[in-house]
Amino acid sequence: xxxxxxxxxxxxxxxxxxxxxxxxxxxxxxxxxxxxxxxxxxxxxxxxxxxxxxxxxxxxxxxxxxxxxxxxxxxxxxxxxxxxxxxxxxxxxxxxxxxxxxxxxxxxxxxxxxxxxxxxxxxxxxxxxxxxxxxxxxxxxxxxxxxxxxxxxxxxxxxxxxxxxxxxxxxxxxxxxxxxxxxxxxxxxxxxxxxxxxxxxxxxxxxxxxxxxxxxxxxxxxxxxxxxxxxxxxxxxxxxxxxxxxxxxxxxxxxxxxxxxxxxxxxxxxxxxxxxxxxxxxxxxxxxxxxxxxxxxxxxxxxxxxxxxxxxxxxxxxxxx
Numbered sequence: 001x002x003x004x005x006x007x008x009x010x011x012x013x014x015x016x017x018x019x020x021x022x023x024x025x026x027x028x029x030x031x032x033x034x035x036x037x038x039x040x041x042x043x044x045x046x047x048x049x050x051x052x053x054x055x056x057x058x059x060x061x062x063x064x065x066x067x068x069x070x071x072x073x074x075x076x077x078x079x080x081x082x083x084x085x086x087x088x089x090x091x092x093x094x095x096x097x098x099x100x101x102x103x104x105x106x107x108x109x110x111x112x113x114x115x116x117x118x119x120x121x122x123x124x125x126x127x128x129x130x131x132x133x134x135x136x137x138x139x140x141x142x143x144x145x146x147x148x149x150x151x152x153x154x155x156x157x158x159x160x161x162x163x164x165x166x167x168x169x170x171x172x173x174x175x176x177x178x179x180x181x182x183x184x185x186x187x188x189x190x191x192x193x194x195x196x197x198x199x200x201x202x203x204x205x206x207x208x209x210x211x212x213x214x215x216x217x218x219x220x221x222x223x224x225x226x227x228x229x230x231x232x233x234x235x236x237x238x239x240x241x242x243x244x245x246x247x248x249x250x251x252x253x254x255x256x257x258x259x260x261x262x263x264x265x266x267x268x269x270x271x272x273x274x275x276x277x278x279x280x281x282x283x284x285x286x287x288x289x290x291x292x293x294x295x296x297x298x299x300x301x302x303x304x305x306x307x308x309x310x311x312x313x314x315x316x317x318x319x320x321x
Contacts, residue, residue, distance in 0.1 A: 004212060004213045004214060005189075005193050005194065005195065005207070005208070005211045005212060005213065006193075006211045006212070006213055006216070006224065007193055007228065008075065008116070008189070008190055008193075008211075009059035009075035009077070009116075010059070010224055010227060010228070011024075011211050012025075012059045012060075012061050012073065012075060013059050014220065015210065015211065016061070017042055017061070021206075021210055022039045023203060023206045024203045024206050024207045024210060024211070025039060025061075025063070025073070025203070026038060026039055026202075026203060027201065027202035027203015027204065027206065027207070028186055028202075028203050029065075029071060029073075029114070030202050030203070031182045031183050031186055031201050031202050031203065032114065032168060032170075032183060032186070033112065037065055037071075038065055038066045039063045039064070039065060039066075040063075040064045040065055040066050040068075041063070041064050042061060042062070042063055043062040043063065043064060043070070043098075044062065059074070059075045060072060060073065060074035060075070060090075061073050061074075062094065067156075068109060069109060069110040069111070069112065070094055070098060070109045070110070070111045070112070071111075071112045071114060072090055072091065072094060072111065072112065072113045072114065073114045073116070074090070074113075074114070074115050074116065075116045075117075075118075076115065076116070076117050076118065076119075077118045077119075077231060078118075078119065079119040079120075080119075083115075083117065083121055084121075084122070087113050087115060087167060090113060091111050091113050091165045091167075094109075094111050095108060095109065095111055095165070106154070106155070108163075110162075110163065110165070110166075111165040111166075112165070112166050112167075112168070113165060113166070113167045113168070114168045114170070115167070115168065115169050115170065116170045116172060116190055117169065117170065117171055117172070118172060118173055119173070120171065120173070120174075121169060121171055122169075124171075126171075126174070127170065127171045127172065127174035127175045127187060128168070128169070128170050128171075128183065128187070129167075129168070129169040129171075130166065130167070130168055131166065131167035131168075131169070132161055132164070132166045132167075133160075133161035133164035133165075133166075134159070134161045135159075135160050135161060144159055144161075145159065145160045145161075146158055146159050146160065147159065147160055147162070147163075170187060170190065172187055172190045172191040173191065175187045175188065175191050179196065179199070182200070182201035182202065183201070185199040185200075185201040185204055186201055186203075186204065189204060189207065195207060195208045290311045290312060290313055291311075291313070291317075291321070293311050294307050294311045294313055294317075294318055294321055295321055297311075298318070298321050304318045304319055
């Protein structure tokens with residue numbers, strides 16, 4: 001399609017912080033949260049730190065909406081096994097930092113943690129997940145703890161869990177279908193960097209116009225290409241390490257398998273030898289017993305066919321006795 005649009009994470013670091021471009025981010029948040037979101041201001045977040053590696057690996061922004069609620073939007077390109085812990089840390093830090101010393105607990109802000117990840121985070125079949133706190137009855141799981149009427153008036157919520165942080169995980173690489181909803185249109189853009197001409201999800205028409213690479217200044221364009229190239233290089237290094245690790249693991253596994261096979265072969269050989277020896281010994285003992293019985297019967301004058309029937313020996317063996 002070749003729409004030549006800026007990657008969303010880079011736009012978050014540079015363009016979407018401009019008030020004139022709030023409409024793009026507001027469209028994304030409104031579509032995801034299914035309510036009309038208006039950004040009041042941007043707050044300090046990790047992406048504002050001077051550490052180039054943090055900027056290189058991920059992008060995050062922290063905004064306050066017109067209701068005073070806080071929204072953490074984070075993009076992570078590289079695999080992190082402890083990313084769930086990072087989500088928890090980010091929310092906990094935000095909650096504690098944005099309440100004044102000595103303020104009542106009722107001043108704690110509602111926080112939404114929105115995570116756009118480009119790797120397989122956890123195991124699941126869907127590509128968008130929502131996490132929320134519920135207080136369920138221990139003896140009646142259908143019984144959800146609600147706020148009192150007065151609490152609902154003060155805190156704007158029905159359930160006790162409405163006061164707690166909520167989490168969204170967008171595993172964009174898992175999206176593999178035709179965009180059929182406004183959220184799908186956004187996920188498709190986050191995955192491919194392209195926006196269909198017919199896309200009408202809130203914020204996407206503005207993104208199509210304002211996030212064009214050719215609209216960047218020469219300096220910004222050079223910075224963008226450098227970062228995208230660095231990101232591709234880092235992904236290549238990580239992928240190479242993963243492949244080499246697999247190959248080393250396979251080689252080590254094969255060698256360990258050979259060693260185990262040799263040891264198992266020796267052990268099985270010993271066991272088979274013992275079993276065969278016991279079996280052969282039993283058969284030899286049984287044959288000797290049959291011959292002894294047959295001799296005694298023949299000495300007693302019993303007919304050969306009767307001896308063969310009793311002992312199970314062949315007639316020719318009986319006749320040789």
